[in-house]
Amino acid sequence: MKSYDVAIIGSGPGGYVAAIRCAQLGMKTAIIEKYSTLGGTCLNVGCIPSKALLSSSHHYEEATKHFEDHGIEIPGDIKVNLEKMIGRKQAVVDQTTGGIDFLMKKNNIDVFEGLGSFIDATHIKIEGKDAQEIEAKKVIIATGSKPSNLPFISLDKERIITSTEALKLKEVPKHLIIIGGGVIGLELGQVYRRLGAEVTVIEYMDRIIPTMDAGLSKELNKVFKKAKCKMMLSHKVQSVERNGDEVVVKAENKKGEVVEFKGDYCLVSVGRKPYTEGLNLEAAGVKMNDRGQVEVNEHLQTSTSNIYAIGDVIKGAMLAHKAEEEGTFVAETIAGQKPHIDYNLIPGVVYTWPEVAAVGKTEEELKADNVAYKVGQFPFRALGRARASGDIEGFVKILADKTTDEVLGVHMIGARCADLIAEAVVSMEYRASAEDISRMSHAHPTFAEAVKEAALAATDNRALHV
Incomplete structure (x- = not known):
């Protein structure tokens, strides 16, 4: 059985940064990832691919709407090749995740492909390509999050989709209905609006990006309205049904009236939830709270002192850079240093x-x-x-x-x-x-x-x- 000073479960921005910092500090380090590529949600189906599509669609919008203002005339029609655009996005993802592979090798970090689960507080079972058991003095849980859903919505991942499927559509939607006016929904909504889709955003709260300053919400709402997006605020979704290639969404407005929306795709973007499935936390004595998050103290230790947790799986904003800071924080804490994070x-x-x-x-x-x-x-x-x-x-x-x-x-x-x-x-x-x-x-x-x-x-x- 292989033994390590630290084992990290999950290779997203929090996990892989924690692994690198642990290795820099002289610890024998292993990282366990259930998928075949490193980088977690952020690099594979989150931050990086969405920014690639935002960039490509921005270029298209500039060419079709603003180049002429700069004295740039392009003869003929400008067309979207969505397959090529999605292909470029994937190339960016592949290059970025490949960079993480390089960093693991450079820092002599052992990478295991498979689902990691606790046998006890210091032993981890790996099921998958690299099936085996390993021992670790310290363990860092960095398993991230997955898209949330509403209990009455059945995601078929074809027409009723999450952000993961929205990043690899085969066609530009005629009418994309987005449930949720948060960061992910708005970013993907802008991508497809630029490419020609009609876009309707349905938001339960009375403003989009509701956790940010109200002035920002108001200004961004103007931007989307100017782009002819329909912004349906203070609407509570009641049902989402698919009939062939049509999706019907019913929502109640603040007057109590039920409004119906019809489109060919519906993106459910109502936040994310911690991902802890298959970890077998009970075997290690790790406690969770009623929100499904792993409980940690100010040192990011769980209820089992040699096990830590970082990123989306614990309380706080679900942000890649927050997870990175926490990964570094835990590595330095384990090494006996006195790091700090100001969450504000x-x-x-x-x-x-x-x-x-x-x-x-x-x-x-x-x-x-x-x-x-x-x-x-x-x-x-x-x-x-x-x-x-x-x-x-x-x-x-x-x-x-x-x-x-x-x-x-x-x-x-x-x-x-x-x-x-x-x-x-x-x-x-x-x-x-x-x-x-x-x-x-x-x-x-x-x-x-x-x-x-x-x-x-x-x-x-x-x-x-x-």
Whole structure:
């Protein structure tokens, strides 16, 4: 029987990063993955493939709607080759997952393909291609999540689908009905709207991206409406039925009326749930909570002290970069170091165009906590760089403590916000004030100038270009 210092179950962003960090710290490390490719949901059927399709569809939209504005004329019709687009997406996935294989070899990490389950707290049974039993002093559970569903919906994965199937459709839907106005539904909705599908988004709450700042929700809703997407807010789905190639969705609006929607595809995008099936956690004494998550303490230890859990399988935002931070945290904890994670400073991003990004507290949270704050906001349309590229939608909003001026939250929607949010994270990590940001030189012309201008606006309303 092979013995290890650490064994990680699951090879997503949390698992493979934990494995690399453990190996860097001198531990003999193994990683167990039930699928034939490493990288988990994120690399295979999540973050990476969805961004590949978002990028391809964005190029198509630019060519059909905006090239002429730039003096670029393309003779003849511009057509979508969906098969080639999906093929490119898969090539990106294959290259990325192959990179994880390389990193495992580089760091001398043993990879086992098969389903890992606990025999007891230190022994793991692997069933599959590399069937065997191994021993590990420490174990990290990093098994991630899978798409949630509503109890009355039968997913046939052909017409009534999850995000996994939406990434490999054989045709552009005529009418794609999306249940759920969260990140995944909106990103995939924008992909297929750009490619010509009629899109209807049905959201139970009174706004899309409901966990983010209300200002971002309102602005992104405008973007989708401008693209002629039907945004059905405050609608409670009651039934989803397939009749041949047609899907019928019935939902109740806030007036109590039942509204019917008909399309050829329905994407069920109502969140994700922890994946723990087959782990046999009871054999290791690992406790779960009533939400199906693995319970952990502040050190991310489970109820069995030598077993840790990270990522989507525990409480908190289901984000790849959150899982990565936790993977590093656990590896360094096992090594006797004193790492830390500030969960308030884990940014959230929606990769639509314009992009949406945020870190820290929302206005709603500050009001609920009775925190006195001030707001500085700056529109992208006032930036020379935004006008030069034609990306004028959106704004940056900075929330700062009314007394100390410390930045408490940054919320932005616009071009390159997925990258710009890192400036806010760095600033808040060092507890910067709005004035600190306003006094830093930002290159001109750039989108980043909007961050400086918003900071100036929060500092005695001193924005220069509005």
